Amino acid sequence: MNKFLKYALVGALAAFTLVAVGCGGGDKKADNKIDMNKPVIVGVNPGPHAIIMDNVKKIAEKKGLKIEVKEFSDFVTPNSALAAGEIWANSFQHEPFLKATMKKEPSFKLANAFSTALFPINIYSKKLKPGDKIPDGAKIAIPNDPTNGGRSILLLAANGLLKVKNPKDITTTVNDITENPHNFQIIELEAAAIPRSLDDVTCAAINTTYALNAGLNPATDPIVKETADSLYVNIVAVQEKDLNDPRLKIFKEAYQSKENGDFIKTKFPGSVYLGWKE
The missing domain is CATH 3.40.190.10 (Periplasmic binding protein-like II)
Known part of the structure; x- marks a missing residue:
């Protein structure tokens, strides 16, 4: 092999290597980039949780965050789905319930992201x-x-x-x-x-x-009522790794907004209490 051909091959290989490395780095950066056009999936229970989340969805979209609401009919599946990465967050439980779930399922790396409302x-x-x-x-x-x-x-x-x-x-x-x-x-x-x-x-x-x-009115039907100072305020839960996700800040702002607080108080007077300070 003459010197010219040898140097040409070495140069081509070096160029190919630089391109490959450049593409690889670009893909890695792209993988870490958050696509704000892709909706995040939030798990809820049917009823007030779903109704409130539909309102939060509207508020969040005006802030640039798209939310897809997914309903679960029980108290177990939403945390299993969150731990498996099938949903991005859930909103149906209070922190004592989450802690009990984590104790029972130590492989679940879930965390309290922020307070939502008290469902007595x-x-x-x-x-x-x-x-x-x-x-x-x-x-x-x-x-x-x-x-x-x-x-x-x-x-x-x-x-x-x-x-x-x-x-x-x-x-x-x-x-x-x-x-x-x-x-x-x-x-x-x-x-x-x-x-x-x-x-x-x-x-x-x-x-x-x-x-x-079941058609019961929590404001007028109970014979014994839980008060608004209860320890069982509900939360949004996410995977621990997502606690610093910038979308979570938008989600929290939408949920704890005055607009959503007024909606809750109007839609569920005396039945659901706000879990944050206005």
């Missing part, structure tokens, strides 16, 4: 009217998941209907009831099924989402 859990009845006393020996249905079950027990304790070890312990369970002077029968059921059990029990603790879906 109240006591409803078809046999009693607001103002009536719950009779001795009453059958009271509560959710069978650890956080909302404990939340229901703390609600009963806060109203002097029974006593627990620590009235502020969000890990409270039926085993932490220290005094049950009215001999209530506490029946643990799946949260979504509790509204259908109202014919079979004296009363029941029902999450706002399921109460509204």
Whole structure:
């Protein structure tokens, strides 16, 4: 091989290498770039969560963020879908529930991104009217998941209907009831099924989402109401790696905007409370 051909081949190989490296770097940079034209998927439960998120979607779009709302009918799948990367965020739970999920599923690397609203859990009845006393020996249905079950027990304790070890312990369970002077029968059921059990029990603790879906009015129908100072404010959850995603700032601004706050107060007066300071 003559010197000219040898040097020509070396030069061509060097040029090819530079082009390849340049393309590779460009692709890597492109991979890290956020496409604002691509919608982020946010998981919610049907009912008030979905209704509010549809409003947030409109506000966020004016700020340059597109949101696709995906509904889940249970309390388990939204976190599984988030952990698997099938959705970008979810909005259906309070932080105690998220922590309980993370304890049960340590592989889930999920985090609290920001507070949304308080969806109170109240006591409803078809046999009693607001103002009536719950009779001795009453059958009271509560959710069978650890956080909302404990939340229901703390609600009963806060109203002097029974006593627990620590009235502020969000890990409270039926085993932490220290005094049950009215001999209530506490029946643990799946949260979504509790509204259908109202014919079979004296009363029941029902999450706002399921109460509204069952045609109950959280503002007027409960015989015992959870107050706005509850520890169970709902949140938006994301994967830990997305906590610094710039889209999250836009999402938070849209959710906690005055426009959305006014919407919530008008759409759900006395039923849903804002979880942030205006």
